[in-house]
Amino acid sequence: MTDWTALATRSRRARQTRLGVLTLFLTLVSIPVAVPYIWMVMIAFTARRGMAETGTLWPALLVIVAGLAVYGLVLWRSGRERTALVAGALTGLGLGLVLLGNDLHLNNFRFMVNANIIEDLKGQATAGGQFPWVWEAFFNSLILAGSQTIIVVTVSTLAAYYLSRFSFRGRSAFLQSLLVLQAFPAITLVIPIFLIVFWVGLLNTLYAPILVLTALELPFFIFIMKGFFDAVPWDIEMSAMTDGASRRQAFWMVVLPQVRVGMIAIGVFAFIKGWEEYVFVNGLRTGNSYWVMSTYLYYVRQDVMGVDYGMVAAVAVLYVLPALVLYLFCQKYLTQMTLGGVKG
Amino acid sequence: MARVDLHALTKTWDKATAVAGIDLSIDDGEFVAILGPSGCGKSTTLFLLAGVYLPSSGDILFDGTRVNEVEARHRNVGIVFQSYALYPNMSVLQNILFPTRFQKTPDAERRAREMGELVQITELLDRRPSELSGGQQQRVALARALIKRPNLLLLDEPLSNLDATLRLTMRAEIRRLTRDLGVTTILVTHDQLEATTMADRVVCMNAGRIEQVGTAEDLYMRPETTFVAGFIGSPPINLIPLPTPGVDAQGQTQPQTLGLRPEMLHAGESGLPLQIDHVEVMGRETLYSGTGPNGALRFLEPTAQPRWSMGDRVHLDFAPADSILFDAAGRRLPDATARRTE
Numbered sequence: 001m002t003d004w005t006a007l008a009t010r011s012r013r014a015r016q017t018r019l020g021v022l023t024l025f026l027t028l029v030s031i032p033v034a035v036p037y038i039w040m041v042m043i044a045f046t047a048r049r050g051m052a053e054t055g056t057l058w059p060a061l062l063v064i065v066a067g068l069a070v071y072g073l074v075l076w077r078s079g080r081e082r083t084a085l086v087a088g089a090l091t092g093l094g095l096g097l098v099l100l101g102n103d104l105h106l107n108n109f110r111f112m113v114n115a116n117i118i119e120d121l122k123g124q125a126t127a128g129g130q131f132p133w134v135w136e137a138f139f140n141s142l143i144l145a146g147s148q149t150i151i152v153v154t155v156s157t158l159a160a161y162y163l164s165r166f167s168f169r170g171r172s173a174f175l176q177s178l179l180v181l182q183a184f185p186a187i188t189l190v191i192p193i194f195l196i197v198f199w200v201g202l203l204n205t206l207y208a209p210i211l212v213l214t215a216l217e218l219p220f221f222i223f224i225m226k227g228f229f230d231a232v233p234w235d236i237e238m239s240a241m242t243d244g245a246s247r248r249q250a251f252w253m254v255v256l257p258q259v260r261v262g263m264i265a266i267g268v269f270a271f272i273k274g275w276e277e278y279v280f281v282n283g284l285r286t287g288n289s290y291w292v293m294s295t296y297l298y299y300v301r302q303d304v305m306g307v308d309y310g311m312v313a314a315v316a317v318l319y320v321l322p323a324l325v326l327y328l329f330c331q332k333y334l335t336q337m338t339l340g341g342v343k344g
Numbered sequence: 345m346a347r348v349d350l351h352a353l354t355k356t357w358d359k360a361t362a363v364a365g366i367d368l369s370i371d372d373g374e375f376v377a378i379l380g381p382s383g384c385g386k387s388t389t390l391f392l393l394a395g396v397y398l399p400s401s402g403d404i405l406f407d408g409t410r411v412n413e414v415e416a417r418h419r420n421v422g423i424v425f426q427s428y429a430l431y432p433n434m435s436v437l438q439n440i441l442f443p444t445r446f447q448k449t450p451d452a453e454r455r456a457r458e459m460g461e462l463v464q465i466t467e468l469l470d471r472r473p474s475e476l477s478g479g480q481q482q483r484v485a486l487a488r489a490l491i492k493r494p495n496l497l498l499l500d501e502p503l504s505n506l507d508a509t510l511r512l513t514m515r516a517e518i519r520r521l522t523r524d525l526g527v528t529t530i531l532v533t534h535d536q537l538e539a540t541t542m543a544d545r546v547v548c549m550n551a552g553r554i555e556q557v558g559t560a561e562d563l564y565m566r567p568e569t570t571f572v573a574g575f576i577g578s579p580p581i582n583l584i585p586l587p588t589p590g591v592d593a594q595g596q597t598q599p600q601t602l603g604l605r606p607e608m609l610h611a612g613e614s615g616l617p618l619q620i621d622h623v624e625v626m627g628r629e630t631l632y633s634g635t636g637p638n639g640a641l642r643f644l645e646p647t648a649q650p651r652w653s654m655g656d657r658v659h660l661d662f663a664p665a666d667s668i669l670f671d672a673a674g675r676r677l678p679d680a681t682a683r684r685t686e
Binding site for chain 2: 018233239240241242243245246249254258266330
């Protein structure tokens with residue numbers, strides 16, 4: 001006789017163990033990722049003496065753990081997602097105010113309103129009026145990331161459509177070279193790219209990093225977009241054309257709406273790539289001709305007369321914010337993306 | 345509403361020949377089915393007619409006018425794909441309205457609703473294609489193909505994704521629609537039942553060529569080639585090789601193959617010997633298969649109760665008029681002077 005109850009118990013226990021071990025493992029590996037960010041935020045909002053203090057980090061972690069614990073407990077007891085979320089947030093907020101309320105301040109963010117922050121800190125002599133207001137760097141970064149995103153999305157969409165739908169001499173070689181190009185580290189190209197940019201006369205302009213980054217990103221994004229186009233059935237396009245649409249109309253009205261997810265996904269990636277870029281931004285200027293957020297952060301961090309880590313962290317928080325917001329809004333599109341196109 | 349003529353129509357890809365020179369005339373308002381196994385060039389023919397592919401040689405004529413180079417969007421052809429090819433980013437109503445966006449259609453929306461009524465999907469007009477069942481998607485595709493009053497309606501395996509009962513109703517419904525609208529229709533299918541039940545005429549294709557054009561009865565009773573004989577009919581025909589020489593003493597072509605439909609064979613005292621090795625009860629009748637000196641044979645008995653079982657030996661007799669004779673090239677010989685093969 002088979003003891004069904006015993007088997008069921010065993011299977012239930014195995015499932016619970018598996019889930020527990022998995023949760024524990026994921027929690028452990030996320031600690032080294034999450035803690036530095038939490039620390040950065042805590043320094044930005046609490047540091048008073050310009051030091052990288054840990055004093056407020058531990059209470060902050062305690063607040064987060066308590067909030068998560070309340071969230072988990074309420075979810076387990078009531079099963080209502082919204083209630084649990086509110087309860088966890090309220091716990092965290094209340095505990096945070098009690099433990100950290102007196103330490104929080106916005107003084108480290110004074111660079112956002114003071115256009116001459118470095119001169120004020122270190123004296124006219126050191127900076128000599130070369131250092132910009134943070135918003136200048138911020139908007140340069142926006143222009144760099146934004147225009148590069150627009151070019152990358154447009155070009156890779158059109159190129160990928162052609163590669164997906166038309167056969168031409170050298171098509172497979174072209175596709176292979178798209179992948180091979182990814183195998184070379186872009187950093188090895190810094191010197192030739194610098195020379196080309198110099199000869200073309202774009203050195204010390206924002207055009208240089210825009211064009212260079214676009215060129216470096218295109219192969220991979222074309223490849224990804226091709227996967228999305230491959231997933232759109234031929235029938236639909238033929239149907240649109242027999243319904244009276246020209247090829248271009250069929251592309252606009254029927255095919256493009258179906259690869260929207262892919263366009264958003266590569267757009268987000270291209271934007272974040274442009275937003276975080278440092279090497280090709282710093283490498284393609286010889287003085288302080290233009291500033292972007294990464295070079296601004298680097299300069300703030302430079303140890304001339306002792307670093308104000310409170311401000312460095314505050315700049316970093318401002319720097320991370322747009323990418324984070326973008327990512328949160330587009331998260332559902334990004335998770336639909338795989339190398340082969342749209343997931344079922 | 346148009347008459348369609350194909351003259352020596354050919355389509356070759358890099359190496360393969362998909363359509364190897366076909367001639368066909370389709371009358372205004374006629375319903376023609378192109379029937380053949382997969383890869384026989386029937387879908388290519390359809391896309392040549394739609395204007396999606398350009399012919400390699402030969403001509404396509406609509407009402408006597410050559411349309412070879414006319415683009416798909418100007419041919420005024422409606423097409424229903426096997427996958428239905430509905431636009432997933434649009435609602436059902438927008439799908440039906442799509443063709444009217446490219447030609448001035450007065451009262452487009454009212455017309456779309458009429459089409460919706462015609463194919464009985466009025467309550468679904470605001471839904472997305474992904475929320476519809478296969479049969480409903482099929483109706484939407486039909487409405488979309490018909491809204492612009494096409495010269496020609498092309499159906500590419502339209503029923504193969506539907507379940508058996510739905511297929512039966514849709515068969516009748518498509519036939520009713522095309523008859524009411526009087527639209528010239530070409531149906532491409534590999535399902536002989538679909539072709540023979542819906543079409544006025546059936547075109548049987550194989551390897552890029554037309555094997556035979558005729559009514560369902562022509563194809564069944566008087567197949568021009570052994571291919572048609574073997575392809576049409578289920579259970580399939582028995583093709584028995586004959587031991588005669590290709591040409592007789594007078595130089596007359598001699599039959600090389602004897603074709604006998606399973607229902608034309610009757611078990612009796614004399615005739616072709618057979619040992620039964622498989623029995624299938626099919627409802628109204630029973631199918632027996634077996635082997636004998638003439639190879640594998642099948643015959644049908646019109647009784648649900650099996651009369652024989654595995655291992656039984658029987659003799660099969662037939663009326664000479666029921667047999668079909670083919671020459672060495674597989675062509676049917678005109679006067680069927682049947683002979684016994686004992």
